[in-house]
Amino acid sequence: MDQTRAEPSIYTSDRKVGIIGYGSYIPRYRLPAREVSRVWKDGSGGIPIQEKSVAGLDEDVITMSIEAARNALKRAQIDPTSIRAVWVGSESHPYAVKPTSTVVAEAVGATPHTLAADWEFACKAATEALQASIGLIGSGMAEFTLAIGMDTAQGRPGDALEYTAAAGGAAYVIGPAEESMTVFEGSYSYVTDTPDFFRRAYEKYPEHGERFTGEPAYFKHIISAAQILMDALGTTPEDYQHAVFHQPNAKFPQKAARSLGFKPEQIQAGLLSPKIGNPYAGSALIGLTAVLDVAEAGDRILLVSYGSGAGSDAFSMQVTPALAERRSRAITTQQYLERRTEIDYATYARLRGKLMLK
Amino acid sequence: MQLPRHWRLNKQRYALEGEVCTHCQATIFPPRDICPECGEQANTPLNLSGRGQVYSFTKVVQPPESHAEQAPYTVALVKLDEGPTVTAQLTDLDEDQQPVEIGMPVEMVTRKLYSDGDRGLLIYGYKFRPLIQQS
Amino acid sequence: MKTTMTKPNTHDILVAGVGITPVGEHWDRQLRTLAFEAISAARKDAGELVPDAIYVANSLAPVLSSQTQLGALIADFAGLRGVEAYTIQAADASGGAAVRQAYLALQSGQIDIALVVGVEKISERPSAELEDALVMSGDADYEAIHGITTAAQAALLMQRYIHEFNLPENAFAGFCVNAHANGANNPLAMFQRAIEEKTYQKAGMICPPVNMFDAAPVADGAAALVLARAEVLPETPSHPQIRIAASSLATSTVALHDRPDILALRAASDSAEKAYKFANIQAKDVQLFELHDRYSIFAALALEACGFAKRGEGWKLASDGSINSDGSIPICTFGGSKARGDSAGATGVYQIAEICLQLQGRAGRNQIPDVQTGMAQCLGGTGATAATHILQRMDAS
Numbered sequence: 046m047d048q049t050r051a052e053p054s055i056y057t058s059d060r061k062v063g064i065i066g067y068g069s070y071i072p073r074y075r076l077p078a079r080e081v082s083r084v085w086k087d088g089s090g091g092i093p094i095q096e097k098s099v100a101g102l103d104e105d106v107i108t109m110s111i112e113a114a115r116n117a118l119k120r121a122q123i124d125p126t127s128i129r130a131v132w133v134g135s136e137s138h139p140y141a142v143k144p145t146s147t148v149v150a151e152a153v154g155a156t157p158h159t160l161a162a163d164w165e166f167a168c169k170a171a172t173e174a175l176q177a178s179i180g181l182i183g184s185g186m187a188e189f190t191l192a193i194g195m196d197t198a199q200g201r202p203g204d205a206l207e208y209t210a211a212a213g214g215a216a217y218v219i220g221p222a223e224e225s226m227t228v229f230e231g232s233y234s235y236v237t238d239t240p241d242f243f244r245r246a247y248e249k250y251p252e253h254g255e256r257f258t259g260e261p262a263y264f265k266h267i268i269s270a271a272q273i274l275m276d277a278l279g280t281t282p283e284d285y286q287h288a289v290f291h292q293p294n295a296k297f298p299q300k301a302a303r304s305l306g307f308k309p310e311q312i313q314a315g316l317l318s319p320k321i322g323n324p325y326a327g328s329a330l331i332g333l334t335a336v337l338d339v340a341e342a343g344d345r346i347l348l349v350s351y352g353s354g355a356g357s358d359a360f361s362m363q364v365t366p367a368l369a370e371r372r373s374r375a376i377t378t379q380q381y382l383e384r385r386t387e388i389d390y391a392t393y394a395r396l397r398g399k400l401m402l403k
Numbered sequence: 404m405q406l407p408r409h410w411r412l413n414k415q416r417y418a419l420e421g422e423v424c425t426h427c428q429a430t431i432f433p434p435r436d437i438c439p440e441c442g443e444q445a446n447t448p449l450n451l452s453g454r455g456q457v458y459s460f461t462k463v464v465q466p467p468e469s470h471a472e473q474a475p476y477t478v479a480l481v482k483l484d485e486g487p488t489v490t491a492q493l494t495d496l497d498e499d500q501q502p503v504e505i506g507m508p509v510e511m512v513t514r515k516l517y518s519d520g521d522r523g524l525l526i527y528g529y530k531f532r533p534l535i536q537q538s
Numbered sequence: 539m540k541t542t543m544t545k546p547n548t549h550d551i552l553v554a555g556v557g558i559t560p561v562g563e564h565w566d567r568q569l570r571t572l573a574f575e576a577i578s579a580a581r582k583d584a585g586e587l588v589p590d591a592i593y594v595a596n597s598l599a600p601v602l603s604s605q606t607q608l609g610a611l612i613a614d615f616a617g618l619r620g621v622e623a624y625t626i627q628a629a630d631a632s633g634g635a636a637v638r639q640a641y642l643a644l645q646s647g648q649i650d651i652a653l654v655v656g657v658e659k660i661s662e663r664p665s666a667e668l669e670d671a672l673v674m675s676g677d678a679d680y681e682a683i684h685g686i687t688t689a690a691q692a693a694l695l696m697q698r699y700i701h702e703f704n705l706p707e708n709a710f711a712g713f714c715v716n717a718h719a720n721g722a723n724n725p726l727a728m729f730q731r732a733i734e735e736k737t738y739q740k741a742g743m744i745c746p747p748v749n750m751f752d753a754a755p756v757a758d759g760a761a762a763l764v765l766a767r768a769e770v771l772p773e774t775p776s777h778p779q780i781r782i783a784a785s786s787l788a789t790s791t792v793a794l795h796d797r798p799d800i801l802a803l804r805a806a807s808d809s810a811e812k813a814y815k816f817a818n819i820q821a822k823d824v825q826l827f828e829l830h831d832r833y834s835i836f837a838a839l840a841l842e843a844c845g846f847a848k849r850g851e852g853w854k855l856a857s858d859g860s861i862n863s864d865g866s867i868p869i870c871t872f873g874g875s876k877a878r879g880d881s882a883g884a885t886g887v888y889q890i891a892e893i894c895l896q897l898q899g900r901a902g903r904n905q906i907p908d909v910q911t912g913m914a915q916c917l918g919g920t921g922a923t924a925a926t927h928i929l930q931r932m933d934a935s
Contacts, residue, residue, distance in 0.1 A: 072495075073495055073497070101494065101495065102472075102473060102515075103473070103492075103494055103514035103515045103516075103530065104514060104515065105515055105525075107515075107525070107527060108512070108513055108514050108515060108527065111417075111513045111527075112512060112513070139525055140525070148417075148527060151413055151414075151417060152417040152418065152513055152527070154418065154450075373537065374537075375537065376535055376537055380535060384535065386497045386500070402472065
């Protein structure tokens with residue numbers, strides 16, 4: 046890591062901020078990775094995950110965000126009109142121009158006195174919104190925001206990404222620490238111009254750099270962001286009960302955890318990729334909801350996202366007693382995981398719009 | 404593209420915004436300003452909970468052209484807990500795990516009702532799915 | 539439901555002539571030419587009377603044929619340019635509604651002779667586009683947007699009916715069997731072959747539980763009536779004179795879900811009640827009933843709504859043969875929508891024309907013997923509009 050400049054400072058705010066409520070959403074359809082392998086490789090070769098979640102015909106980032114947001118609001122128990130920013134991060138917003146956020150804001154009752162915007166930075170689009178939320182509330186400009194990460198990710202048929210590109214995500218009501226179920230101690234962002242994965246404007250499927258997406262991209266940014274944050278806070282992996290990393294597959298987050306000095310059990314609760322794949326901007330955030338479904342008061346959690354292009358947002362937070370009180374007010378991520386209908390490749394192709402209908 | 408026609412129904416479609424009649428306490432959906440029960444003026448908005456039961460249902464396999472891309476789908480009459488009945492699609496069904504039955508408890512979800520071709524408006528609104536009980 | 543028809547009519551309104559075209563796919567005929575065929579036949583039957591006003595019953599021309607203002611168009615092409623003319627639209631009840639309007643105008647004395655013509659060109663579009671057009675009779679913002687079809691609406695009704703009354707399998711078979719038995723005797727019917735009950739039992743589903751034989755075919759057709767006040771007609775008519783003993787129309791909710799009781803066709807029962815009262819008869823006096831059988835469930839519900847069966851028992855009249863031509867309340871005597879063919883907004887005119895032929899003894903192989911009082915009822919959508927007419931022979935005892 047290049048240390049020629051002065052030590053970077055992490056993001057903190059005088060007014061402390063935390064998570065007031067959280068909610069996830071996973072559609073019920075699952076495409077086993079072996080199905081992709083069956084069609085494209087005659088069943089040979091390894092598979093990077095067990096199965097991935099697929100959105101139904103009537104679902105998209107807007108509909109899924111609305112449900113996750115409703116779950117978050119059930120836990121938060123705040124008046125939706127007190128939300129002053131609705132920010133949705135995704136790589137698959139339904140419109141190229143017309144915000145996802147305004148539909149979500151209208152649906153949850155946050156309009157008209159609110160900010161609304163769609164965020165983009167590959168898989169870290171939503172954690173950018175989370176950073177901005179901490180700023181908005183930490184500065185006293187607003188009491189509550191809604192930050193959502195959600196995707197219906199697409200992979201080119203037959204490509205390695207087709208095994209894992211999945212649908213799902215999570216919503217967070219962010220607000221003052223006094224009312225929070227977890228409180229942010231500090232956050233940090235590490236960003237460079239690294240073209241590991243991208244999609245040009247009118248292309249349907251993304252390009253990726255295969256092995257280039259590993260060391261110089263995912264690992265470099267996640268490990269740098271995590272390490273710099275922990276160094277600045279004076280924490281080490283032993284201080285954390287849970288860590289959640291962005292999960293493009295099953296192996297990468299486990300390897301990142303090991304490199305940083307985390308044990309497998311520390312990332313277990315939030316490791317969802319084997320069962321749902323990689324819901325892109327929703328990945329790290331939905332992993333966090335699975336942790337929040339089981340975490341205890343006093344637990345310290347590290348959240349590190351990764352977005353291609355490239356960058357990582359890292360957050361360190363501590364759980365308050367409020368989590369246990371509010372957690373049962375909405376459907377858990379485990380319940381969404383268990384709600385499962387297996388589909389074959391043909392059904393998947395239809396659901397994902399890969400059939401030429403005209 | 405019928406933009407105003409759908410835009411003006413957003414609150415009803417997204418949040419089941421109906422009315423309650425302050426005279427006879429009937430819940431009305433969709434809002435219609437004259438209570439169909441007692442005939443008095445009814446303008447007080449009320450968001451319905453979205454909980455209800457299947458009153459009747461059927462499967463559409465020969466869709467109208469407008470909905471051709473969606474078929475097959477199940478449509479139902481859903482009797483909401485507050486009293487009104489609505490017509491809507493049922494979604495997230497798994498006939499093997501849980502076949503649809505009259506009386507089945509359902510809950511409202513916001514889904515894509517209609518896509519006006521590749522260039523037009525995406526219309527969102529209420530559908531109903533089998534109730535997911537909170538644990 | 540309060541009736542406003544408390545005064546006896548001051549005029550006898552008679553059917554002076556009827557004209558019917560076959561229901562089918564008339565690829566080579568336009569709206570105007572199809573209408574003209576029926577009009578010519580009716581006017582010929584009426585001794586070439588010249589109407590003072592024309593009422594066109596049509597519900598789909600603006601959507602399927604991009605044509606509005608059918609009144610003026612058909613008046614012109616029927617050689618009646620300049621005559622007062624309109625379209626009357628109430629979905630599938632347009633036919634009955636048009637007769638109702640003609641009746642009212644004749645009663646007012648402002649016109650002496652009216653021409654009612656129902657006409658539809660259905661075959662202009664592929665069936666999926668037709669479905670979108672047909673469901674416009676439902677609630678656009680609260681039913682059609684969800685992808686409902688007319689078959690789905692019938693299925694929702696039938697499913698609930700079966701559930702509430704615990705029906706046996708194939709309870710509705712008799713409606714189809716009767717309709718086709720009668721259609722087999724009607725040279726103008728779209729389907730002229732009898733169907734066995736076992737064919738119904740094996741039929742494929744359209745929208746469960748509605749199967750292929752629960753649903754009437756919708757196709758092109760035109761039927762026309764010349765109506766007149768008795769005093770303007772010649773003293774020596776060529777056919778027995780038929781009087782409109784009652785004419786009524788009532789409405790209910792457009793959306794099925796807005797009805798307090800979806801299995802009670804309120805518009806049908808309100809309209810029938812008004813008609814019985816005006817004609818001073820009861821259900822038991824009706825000797826044949828041309829009802830709305832676009833789907834078999836409507837036939838069952840109409841029989842209940844009009845007092846021929848108790849709630850939940852309309853299907854039994856099909857099961858036990860009461861609806862057959864030799865039964866206690868024959869229906870679909872020329873095949874009904876199911877076998878003669880349904881022509882949407884024109885069907886209501888077909889129904890009345892067929893009753894006239896029955897009452898006049900001109901029904902050929904479809905003749906029900908010794909009938910003097912008949913009833914016609916057509917419904918718009920799932921029963922949002924119901925138009926009911928009672929016809930009687932003038933020389934009825």
